[in-house]
Amino acid sequence: MNERNPSDRIAGWALAGALFVHLLLLRDPAAIVLVSYLILAVGAVLRSRQIFAPAWLERSLFLLAVLVVFLTRRGTPPYLLIGELAGIVGAVFLLRPITPSRGLRVVFCILAVLVAAIIRPYPGVGAVFLVLDVVVLMILTQQIHRPPEAAQSFWASLVRSLRVVVPVSIVVILVFWLFPDYSIQTMPAITGFSGSNVLDPGRVAELSQSRRVALVAKFPEAEQVPEASQLYWRGQVLERNEGLRWSRDSGRRGPPQSLETGTPDEDVPIWRYSQEVTSNRGGILPILDRVVTVDASRGGQEIAVLDLGASVLTAVGAGSLRMDVVAAADSASDAPAESFGQGSLGVPEEIGANPELRQIAAALIAPDSSTPEALRAVAAYFKENQFAYTMRPGRIPNVGKFLTTIRRGFCEHYAAAAANLLRLGGVPARIVVGYRGGDWNPWLRTITVRDSDAHAWVEAWDAPSSRWMRFDPTNSVAPDLTTQLENDLDSDTWPWWRLSAAFVSAFFTEIGDRTGEFFAVVGASEMWESLQPVFFVGLLLFLTAWLARRLILRHMQHSRDLAASLLTDLEFQAVRLGRPRLDRETPLAWLRRLQDAASDAEKETLDRFATAYTTGVYRAEGLTPAVANELRDSASRLKKIWKARRRGTVKIAS
Amino acid sequence: MASRERVYIIFHWAGLVFGFLILLIFGAGYLSRDSGALTQTLGITLVVAGVVALIQSNDNLRGIDILGCRSLPTAAGETVKLEVTVKNSADRERIGLTIRTGWRIRPRSSAWLPVLEAGETATVSLALPTARRGRFPVPQLWVCSVRPAGLCFAWKVFPQTATYDVYPAPRGRPLDQEMEAGGEGDGDRDDVSGHRPYNPGDMLSRMDWRVFARTGELLVRTLEEGGEEEVLLRWTDTRFLTNTEARLEQLSFWMDQCGQEGRPFLLDLGHPPGLSSASLTACREALATFEEKL
Numbered sequence: 001m002n003e004r005n006p007s008d009r010i011a012g013w014a015l016a017g018a019l020f021v022h023l024l025l026l027r028d029p030a031a032i033v034l035v036s037y038l039i040l041a042v043g044a045v046l047r048s049r050q051i052f053a054p055a056w057l058e059r060s061l062f063l064l065a066v067l068v069v070f071l072t073r074r075g076t077p078p079y080l081l082i083g084e085l086a087g088i089v090g091a092v093f094l095l096r097p098i099t100p101s102r103g104l105r106v107v108f109c110i111l112a113v114l115v116a117a118i119i120r121p122y123p124g125v126g127a128v129f130l131v132l133d134v135v136v137l138m139i140l141t142q143q144i145h146r147p148p149e150a151a152q153s154f155w156a157s158l159v160r161s162l163r164v165v166v167p168v169s170i171v172v173i174l175v176f177w178l179f180p181d182y183s184i185q186t187m188p189a190i191t192g193f194s195g196s197n198v199l200d201p202g203r204v205a206e207l208s209q210s211r212r213v214a215l216v217a218k219f220p221e222a223e224q225v226p227e228a229s230q231l232y233w234r235g236q237v238l239e240r241n242e243g244l245r246w247s248r249d250s251g252r253r254g255p256p257q258s259l260e261t262g263t264p265d266e267d268v269p270i271w272r273y274s275q276e277v278t279s280n281r282g283g284i285l286p287i288l289d290r291v292v293t294v295d296a297s298r299g300g301q302e303i304a305v306l307d308l309g310a311s312v313l314t315a316v317g318a319g320s321l322r323m324d325v326v327a328a329a330d331s332a333s334d335a336p337a338e339s340f341g342q343g344s345l346g347v348p349e350e351i352g353a354n355p356e357l358r359q360i361a362a363a364l365i366a367p368d369s370s371t372p373e374a375l376r377a378v379a380a381y382f383k384e385n386q387f388a389y390t391m392r393p394g395r396i397p398n399v400g401k402f403l404t405t406i407r408r409g410f411c412e413h414y415a416a417a418a419a420n421l422l423r424l425g426g427v428p429a430r431i432v433v434g435y436r437g438g439d440w441n442p443w444l445r446t447i448t449v450r451d452s453d454a455h456a457w458v459e460a461w462d463a464p465s466s467r468w469m470r471f472d473p474t475n476s477v478a479p480d481l482t483t484q485l486e487n488d489l490d491s492d493t494w495p496w497w498r499l500s501a502a503f504v505s506a507f508f509t510e511i512g513d514r515t516g517e518f519f520a521v522v523g524a525s526e527m528w529e530s531l532q533p534v535f536f537v538g539l540l541l542f543l544t545a546w547l548a549r550r551l552i553l554r555h556m557q558h559s560r561d562l563a564a565s566l567l568t569d570l571e572f573q574a575v576r577l578g579r580p581r582l583d584r585e586t587p588l589a590w591l592r593r594l595q596d597a598a599s600d601a602e603k604e605t606l607d608r609f610a611t612a613y614t615t616g617v618y619r620a621e622g623l624t625p626a627v628a629n630e631l632r633d634s635a636s637r638l639k640k641i642w643k644a645r646r647r648g649t650v651k652i653a654s
Numbered sequence: 655m656a657s658r659e660r661v662y663i664i665f666h667w668a669g670l671v672f673g674f675l676i677l678l679i680f681g682a683g684y685l686s687r688d689s690g691a692l693t694q695t696l697g698i699t700l701v702v703a704g705v706v707a708l709i710q711s712n713d714n715l716r717g718i719d720i721l722g723c724r725s726l727p728t729a730a731g732e733t734v735k736l737e738v739t740v741k742n743s744a745d746r747e748r749i750g751l752t753i754r755t756g757w758r759i760r761p762r763s764s765a766w767l768p769v770l771e772a773g774e775t776a777t778v779s780l781a782l783p784t785a786r787r788g789r790f791p792v793p794q795l796w797v798c799s800v801r802p803a804g805l806c807f808a809w810k811v812f813p814q815t816a817t818y819d820v821y822p823a824p825r826g827r828p829l830d831q832e833m834e835a836g837g838e839g840d841g842d843r844d845d846v847s848g849h850r851p852y853n854p855g856d857m858l859s860r861m862d863w864r865v866f867a868r869t870g871e872l873l874v875r876t877l878e879e880g881g882e883e884e885v886l887l888r889w890t891d892t893r894f895l896t897n898t899e900a901r902l903e904q905l906s907f908w909m910d911q912c913g914q915e916g917r918p919f920l921l922d923l924g925h926p927p928g929l930s931s932a933s934l935t936a937c938r939e940a941l942a943t944f945e946e947k948l
Binding site for chain 1: 659668671672675678679682683691692693695696699700702703706707710719721722724739743747749750768769800801802803804936
């Protein structure tokens, strides 16, 4: 048993490759997924030698896979179970030769794996990948079903598929455009952890894999844009200290209140900008530190913005928002209340009782040190003690191990460690989570912030100024990040391709915006109401004309078919009479030859048919109903004559 | 015959599974807060893919036409080989076509046409089982396909006006035992007019073995023009049988025997219109459509 056709072999390899790629999307190191890889590898080795598993082995493996998955993976989310099962079943299918139906089953398994991969909280693929993936799978499916006799090149099949895929996609996009409620663009995309009340170890690392847009801020021409060191989009403030894990002390702040803004000092820079915020998990509005005023709207309706305390904002209702913001470059001024659950100096037992950590804190922060001095000391400690920045630090059990042994981590580790050191040194500190930086577009004057820009930093209370001072310990260990942010904001240093990409993006966004504005203006105008019936009638007329043209063409095609089929019918009858149409003999030549050997009645009928055929097929007037009737009538008479003649060749012996 | 471009499409089993999968995806997207947009995007894209498959299935049958079909008379009990001529008048090739009879899930007969290039005409054979003699209408023919994506089953219907003939199964006694009474059919008394060299395909019974024994040369006896070598197969000669069908089978047997031995024959079906013919096909048609006049 083997795959006789080269196309089947190619399809087998292509399906195995596709399944392998989709299993990678699961990003799950579960043993069952590794088993799928193993079966795929075995299948690949066997396939290269054109050896295939018997049917009984395939069935046994199916049974075993179902049992193993459901017995060993209890408690696993159903979507993961389906993905794992589909992966292993697809791999087992590939142990046997590829046939059209088997290939289709593998494609279904791949789709199931894809669903399992995207239904998880932070999928590794986006909408563009999905659409392209479906197109590729569709082309693969067509190749699988193409008979070997009708083999064609990959590019030919691709082009032919695109002939249909592209128009249908355009129709789908038009539908989305006409019915925006069903549009994938307006579906709420949940982003970020800016609203989360907890900062767990690894949360930022997980979030950094997502490229979803959290917010887009647009700065008017006349307004200044913040510098890289000021681009901190404030999200949630966390005060409850559990070492590496920090959470919000919701009991301290009380219910949300209306936003009460303090007037900033005159020398503090003010930023005025508008931003669109995608809905996020807790409804917290990430906003440039520190907010002064906010006007928010959703779908044209004004929305009330509430203050959760510590300049943490939330909005009424769920969903994305458009906001006009005035923000100041100074920091929050809410006092570090003693009524905190632990107090703003609280540290967990394991840290407070750790003599090594107490010793480090005491060495860094003297009892009479000011807050800026303490912050500088902590920054210097990270800088001078071989701390390294990495998104893959491995397992970090607690702050003590991180500060004394591991010394490798990312923003949330450094924020947690710095806040603990400050608290041990007697400086009230808390952690802020949100975003830092963003993609600057100089033409649109927008900053696009994504989930991958998620960040955590520290705020330390400065009693003399009665303000919280922002302190980002990550800057001490990753100065490159700061430099990169500065470069990102300075478009003069960009390479040409980056400028071009930004320009193209700006160009199409501008066109889209202007088109939208145009239709909004037109749709709202009185003129549109009077023009609407005209457009409607025009569209109706156009569709009627198009339909009529199609019907006429179809009728003409049908007529041509009629002449050809009547001729073919006569040819079959003539064969029985022993007077077939010869190879390369034109219909009219054949009819003339028949006339030469025909009786008078037959000759006349043949002449009628030939004349009608000439008119209907070759003349400009085409096959009019009268000519068609003449053709039918003469053909029918001819058949009767020939039938009688055929009987005549059979002698009547009576 | 002209056929209107009417293509019918239903979902194949794979299409039903595909549809179910899309429903599951939408359901999962509805239940999942995290990836609702992505799953709905995937679902909508798959719906588009399904629509594309539907359109392509429809396209794969457009321009396909059955020009006609024909068959030679066949003995009852054997299978009729129905030759069907299929034409692709579209400007692109058509793949994976099945020509079959009727709507049954398991058709009585089907033929596989892997590819039909643009403008090409092909002839396929359908095997129709036969049980009794007669003239039967060719059943409605379908051209169907699950290509190119395997998700949809599309078909076009071609009603047929043609007929096929089934003549009686050749059964009975050999000719020479019964034809002595016929008088005219005696192959041994052919008037030999001369000899000609042996050509491949010549009947061995016409070989002149005496000349061969004498000279070693292979010569065939030629018969005199207008000689009485024709065997007359008469309806009345089958009177030793009482059943009409048995008598027709006997005549069919004799015709076959004559054909095998290369002996020309005349068929006389007795009562008006009695028939005789040098054409085997015409005689078989006569046997197939014979109706005894009482």
